[in-house]
Amino acid sequence: MDNSDKIKPLSEKIVTSLLKDETSIDLDTFNTLTEDDKKHILFSVTNKNKREERLQLKNKLNKQKAWKAIIGSEKQSNTKRKMIYWYSGIAASIILLLSITLLSNKNDELINTAIVAENNIVIGTDKAILTLEDGSEVRLEKGQIYQANNITSNGEEIIYLLARQADHTEARTKEIAYNTLTVPRGGQFQIKLSDGTKVWLNSESQLKYPVVFNGLETRKVELVYGEAYFDVSSSTLHNGTKFKVYNQSQEVEVLGTEFNIKAYKDEANIYTTLVEGKVVVNYQDKKQSLEPNQQLNLNIQNNNINITKIDNTYKEVSWKKGEFNFKNKTLKGIMKTLSRWYDMEVIFENKNAEDKIFTISFQKSFSIEEILSSIKYANSINDYNIKGKTLTIK
């Protein structure tokens, strides 16, 4: 085994001995190390000052920013990344994670200043409407706290108390009560169901679910419409019961995994993207299983399916982490997604612009004008105009 393969076993051996409080640590099997090296290692791991030195260095690191830089820089074609980054400081400032790739014809006309008459387009926020089993509605909003029997919400997330065995038994004898969470345009929300499954709901989406799952039967929820990301609590924790997500045209069957379903009313396709684990998608009488990093695209008119490989599932589901990532998408498609978050209507006066293709990413906290001015800056649209809640692309 070469040296790099020794790092792990050697570290584990040292740590195990330290934690077991063994007086002497036998590192004889690792004869590539000299006695001095061994002493130095043990001293450095256990010495208080050395430890604090390491912690201080670690505190200066920006892990989150690093992750974004790694994931954001994916495939800058084949142009070799130069050594520019040696001159520190350039490290991807994420103010505008903007890389616009224009594939269609460029427009060289001078850019006019956009006319913004009266901009009522606001950035989306955390909000949802909870419909209880008796039909009454509760508005949930950022900053507002809601509390009921077994439900709490901090205005960003709604949490159902983890069900105990007794609740399951009760649920079995009674009819199951359903709640519905509706996220309007311009909204987003998270929910934790009574089995511990977490669901992120995107703008203009609706989820119907039992208040308490029947402990012995398949756990069933319905994505009535819209987009949702599921992090399903493993079936091993729930007497082996499966978890199923229904919607109008398909049913996704899972054991414990993470995946995204996009099923908007105004789109002809349902997209199921598997991030981790395994799922089976049932549609009509057919079954199709998915592997991680695969996306199943079901056409709801003709029931044809198409499976594609997604290189970067992070980008596909980045909406739940506060980012939009579009890769080779048409401006029309991008605007459709944006119109849900910014709750606006988009009109293309210039039909040619609809099919222009973009690769673009930005934070969901950007204003619509910040986004449009970057698109305009790339010469891909002549101009735009906002009036009330309507955006016109010229």
Added chain:
Amino acid sequence: MDQNKTHELTMKEFENIFNRLYESLCLIANKYVNDLALSEDIVQDVFIKAWENKVPFKNKNKIEGFFYTAVKNKSLDFLRSKYAKDVETYSSEDLETLQTESYFLREAVIIEASSLVERALELLPDKCAEAMRLSIESYTNKEIADEMDISVNTVKDHKKVAYKKLRKMSGYLGIT
């Protein structure tokens, strides 16, 4: 994970590896180039390449080794490059020493072992963790008792709880 075939990482696994190793890898790079911002760039570049090239792993135990080695090589490349005209401004050691395998193994083990200790202690209740921390720093039970202002028996109890918990968690930590 099937141990017998090469395994291409999913995004989620890749993210987990990043979360586990990023800080440690920056520290090892820093052991070579002695510049933390530069170390971060080196490590990020290694992760980007690993993801873009879809590096397959024969088995899970090779993952640490792969990343540590890649970061070491990239750091040495930098020190040898024209950008680092004068290695001494970067490192207290001379390039000869830095290029040895024993320097690499020694420093990598210090960092990896320390990171495992931190992760283990994070899993314990505060008092337990404190007792264990002092114990690792070679305090006797009596000294720990004095330091924490508790009885020697309580120290022993804390340790017992710690062993019990850590045995359960050892799979999670990768300690066997």
